[in-house]
Amino acid sequence: MSKTKFNVAVVGATGAVGEQIIGLLEKRDFPVDKLKLLSSARSAGTVLNFKGQEITVEEAGPDSFEGIDIALFSAGGDVSKELAPHAVRHGAVCIDNTNAFRMDPTAPLVVPEVNADQIDKHQGIIANPNCSTIQMVAALKPLYDSYGISRIIVSTYQAVSGAGAKAINEMLRQSKEVLEGRDANPDILPVGSLPVKHQIAFNAIPQIDKFQDNGYTLEEMKMVRETKKIFGDEDIAVTATCVRIPVIYGHSESVYVELKNDYELEEVKQLLAESPGITLVDDPAAQAYPLATDAAGKNDVFVGRVRRDLGNARGLNLWIVSDNLLKGAAWNAVQIAEIIAAKA
Amino acid sequence: MSKTKFNVAVVGATGAVGEQIIGLLEKRDFPVDKLKLLSSARSAGTVLNFKGQEITVEEAGPDSFEGIDIALFSAGGDVSKELAPHAVRHGAVCIDNTNAFRMDPTAPLVVPEVNADQIDKHQGIIANPNCSTIQMVAALKPLYDSYGISRIIVSTYQAVSGAGAKAINEMLRQSKEVLEGRDANPDILPVGSLPVKHQIAFNAIPQIDKFQDNGYTLEEMKMVRETKKIFGDEDIAVTATCVRIPVIYGHSESVYVELKNDYELEEVKQLLAESPGITLVDDPAAQAYPLATDAAGKNDVFVGRVRRDLGNARGLNLWIVSDNLLKGAAWNAVQIAEIIAAKA
Ligand SMILES: NC(=O)c1ccc[n+]([C@@H]2O[C@H](COP(=O)([O-])OP(=O)(O)OC[C@H]3O[C@@H](n4cnc5c(N)ncnc54)[C@H](OP(=O)(O)O)[C@@H]3O)[C@@H](O)[C@H]2O)c1
Ligand SMILES: NC(=O)c1ccc[n+]([C@@H]2O[C@H](COP(=O)([O-])OP(=O)(O)OC[C@H]3O[C@@H](n4cnc5c(N)ncnc54)[C@H](OP(=O)(O)O)[C@@H]3O)[C@@H](O)[C@H]2O)c1
Numbered sequence: 111m112s113k114t115k116f117n118v119a120v121v122g123a124t125g126a127v128g129e130q131i132i133g134l135l136e137k138r139d140f141p142v143d144k145l146k147l148l149s150s151a152r153s154a155g156t157v158l159n160f161k162g163q164e165i166t167v168e169e170a171g172p173d174s175f176e177g178i179d180i181a182l183f184s185a186g187g188d189v190s191k192e193l194a195p196h197a198v199r200h201g202a203v204c205i206d207n208t209n210a211f212r213m214d215p216t217a218p219l220v221v222p223e224v225n226a227d228q229i230d231k232h233q234g235i236i237a238n239p240n241c242s243t244i245q246m247v248a249a250l251k252p253l254y255d256s257y258g259i260s261r262i263i264v265s266t267y268q269a270v271s272g273a274g275a276k277a278i279n280e281m282l283r284q285s286k287e288v289l290e291g292r293d294a295n296p297d298i299l300p301v302g303s304l305p306v307k308h309q310i311a312f313n314a315i316p317q318i319d320k321f322q323d324n325g326y327t328l329e330e331m332k333m334v335r336e337t338k339k340i341f342g343d344e345d346i347a348v349t350a351t352c353v354r355i356p357v358i359y360g361h362s363e364s365v366y367v368e369l370k371n372d373y374e375l376e377e378v379k380q381l382l383a384e385s386p387g388i389t390l391v392d393d394p395a396a397q398a399y400p401l402a403t404d405a406a407g408k409n410d411v412f413v414g415r416v417r418r419d420l421g422n423a424r425g426l427n428l429w430i431v432s433d434n435l436l437k438g439a440a441w442n443a444v445q446i447a448e449i450i451a452a453k454a
Numbered sequence: 455m456s457k458t459k460f461n462v463a464v465v466g467a468t469g470a471v472g473e474q475i476i477g478l479l480e481k482r483d484f485p486v487d488k489l490k491l492l493s494s495a496r497s498a499g500t501v502l503n504f505k506g507q508e509i510t511v512e513e514a515g516p517d518s519f520e521g522i523d524i525a526l527f528s529a530g531g532d533v534s535k536e537l538a539p540h541a542v543r544h545g546a547v548c549i550d551n552t553n554a555f556r557m558d559p560t561a562p563l564v565v566p567e568v569n570a571d572q573i574d575k576h577q578g579i580i581a582n583p584n585c586s587t588i589q590m591v592a593a594l595k596p597l598y599d600s601y602g603i604s605r606i607i608v609s610t611y612q613a614v615s616g617a618g619a620k621a622i623n624e625m626l627r628q629s630k631e632v633l634e635g636r637d638a639n640p641d642i643l644p645v646g647s648l649p650v651k652h653q654i655a656f657n658a659i660p661q662i663d664k665f666q667d668n669g670y671t672l673e674e675m676k677m678v679r680e681t682k683k684i685f686g687d688e689d690i691a692v693t694a695t696c697v698r699i700p701v702i703y704g705h706s707e708s709v710y711v712e713l714k715n716d717y718e719l720e721e722v723k724q725l726l727a728e729s730p731g732i733t734l735v736d737d738p739a740a741q742a743y744p745l746a747t748d749a750a751g752k753n754d755v756f757v758g759r760v761r762r763d764l765g766n767a768r769g770l771n772l773w774i775v776s777d778n779l780l781k782g783a784a785w786n787a788v789q790i791a792e793i794i795a796a797k798a
Binding site for chain 1: 605607609611626629630633644645648649650652653656657658659660661665668669670678691692693695697699700701702706708710738739740741742743744745746747758759760761762763764765766769771773
């Protein structure tokens with residue numbers, strides 16, 4: 111592009127992720143020339159603020175991308191599938207937060223801490239992994255490099271904001287209903303487009319996204335497939351159980367890894383502490399470990415409860431927490447945009 | 455004893471577990487002759503109802519157990535350590551819900567579905583395992599018998615009622631504070647007797663009970679040690695991550711097991727469905743799986759999300775949910791009492 115300022119489009123600007131993207135572009139002082147904010151017809155006309163400037167949200171369409179250099183998509187997979195090719199046609203680089211292109215062999219699937227080198231290989235579209243995958247692979251990267259990883263067994267504790275702005279409202283409304291002694295009325299979760307709804311307030315729902323034929327949910331299979339693609343290693347065995355819990359912001363993960371080589375626990379902690387984008391919070395004596403409420407609003411991935419498996423010398427348990435809207439979506443996308451901008 | 459009716463003492467009668475024990479003795483029509491309700495001096499004098507009869511709670515002391523046949527303890531480990539020997543001295547059989555005697559080699563550690571045969575070996579005290587252990591081993595027993603189990607990797611999603619009546623109130627109070635836009639004031643959790651407190655409302659706290667020198671919490675080590683003792687098998691490798699989440703009643707567990715032999719998935723489901731005390735809830739097409747809100751108030755252990763590890767032919771994932779105050783404490787204890795009564 112050979113530019114110093116960029117015309118940027120945010121598709122899904124009125125959503126939970128879009129709001130964070132706009133905030134980060136401002137906070138990080140991203141070199142924006144013009145900012146175009148796009149949504150569906152529902153929110154078109156909404157006025158949003160960017161660096162003190164009022165910008166009117168427009169309805170996204172095939173011709174929204176004329177003159178756009180970088181388009182950040184977070185408006186659902188169908189919108190990305192339909193509109194990203196048009197953005198590419200207009201010469202934009204698309205950074206897509208949805209599931210639409212993640213397993214597409216022509217689209218790099220990027221977590222900058224892990225595989226920033228893949229960014230250059232894009233053919234117009236760079237995929238942002240699923241939120242629960244991003245924080246896990248970011249935390250595991252230093253261990254992968256130092257010891258190798260043979261298997262991962264992960265159980266997640268995922269925030270409702272991962273299901274969008276409406277799911278946050280539903281969880282807060284239900285919490286109020288239960289506290290007032292009324293019935294909680296489930297309306298959206300676990301999956302908006304499916305018929306059965308379950309109470310999320312004061313509950314734990316072991317379903318995120320639709321079930322696949324093998325009994326896993328799509329969210330679980332995303333963690334399996336995306337982890338292999340990001341590490342470029344089909345041999346890592348991954349199994350996942352993904353669970354929604356009544357937390358607003360911040361996914362937590364209980365991760366068991368088996369390394370290929372022996373390790374020293376103190377060395378593992380030091381590697382984590384020294385890795386960019388990772389904050390080690392691990393002091394049992396002080397009852398210090400990562401918490402969703404502490405991670406909310408921060409870009410880093412927080413790791414703690416680092417301890418040996420007592421049965422397997424190469425087994426290791428970790429507790430990994432990050433803000434799903436930031437590192438899990440908006441921040442990872444803006445990080446990629448910053449790398450692209452720096453090279454342009 | 456050669457009796458048909460029994461004098462029963464409930465120590466900790468005013469607590470979360472004690473309340474459920476009294477309720478179950480009534481509901482199950484346990485052959486009670488006299489019921490003695492005991493607490494600390496704080497609640498002595500409280501009047502509780504049992505089968506329409508008013509019973510005044512008395513302060514527990516060394517001489518509270520004269521004439522008592524069966525004493526059910528749930529007043530904390532220190533109280534059990536101090537008073538259970540006095541109850542035994544008076545000829546009572548003690549069923550202890552606390553951690554005091556679980557690893558004592560003279561005390562059987564019993565989950566009736568798994569090792570009811572151990573009950574007869576008691577020398578006055580029978581220990582009830584930790585709530586998170588009970589539901590896990592009850593669900594794994596049919597798999598242990600049919601295939602053998604080599605390892606267990608478990609991550610828990612535990613309800614606040616597991617920390618007693620005060621922790622429930624704290625979580626509800628904090629939820630209200632957050633919903634009203636105020637700060638949540640942590641006062642009890644994660645561990646009442648430790649200095650650092652964390653918000654539990656809309657959060658996930660990876661600490662239940664105190665940290666041990668190996669970096670595991672006592673709750674996690676209970677799951678490791680008790681599982682081996684209950685199965686009578688020191689070779690099962692167990693590793694655990696125990697997490698408190700904002701649920702009122704019902705612990706959920708994401709359990710990964712490695713079996714010693716190959717299995718057919720449908721056979722595993724059938725075994726679970728046919729096992730006493732277990733309800734299989736596993737129909738992905740109908741979005742049916744165990745939920746804490748559904749398990750609350752029920753005695754059974756609910757199992758679902760039964761699926762193959764995609765990387766290991768002998769690996770299996772399960773989602774196990776049960777009411778921690780019932781099967782996890784009161785019901786398991788009353789089950790043991792029923793077996794003792796039937797044999798007396
Ligand atoms: N939340 C997360 O943690 C997370 C993490 C990673 C990836 N993602 C992905 O990001 C996407 C959005 O997530 P979210 O949480 O921000 O959802 P959200 O809060 O529901 O927001 C959805 C956004 O998409 C827009 N949109 C919907 N349909 C559209 C259409 N036909 N054309 C143009 N815009 C449309 C909405 O505009 P209106 O206001 O007009 O409806 C809104 O701006 C999803 O694909 C999700 O999988 C989310
Ligand atoms: N909650 C669970 O899921 C669960 C599961 C398995 C095992 N347990 C175990 O059961 C025990 C009680 O748990 P909980 O949840 O019922 O706690 P809780 O709600 O705090 O109740 C504690 C009970 O113990 C009594 N007590 C306290 N100190 C006493 C003393 N010095 N002498 C006599 N009674 C005393 C209390 O009486 P006052 O009213 O006078 O204070 C109250 O009845 C704990 O050891 C816990 O580890 C709990």
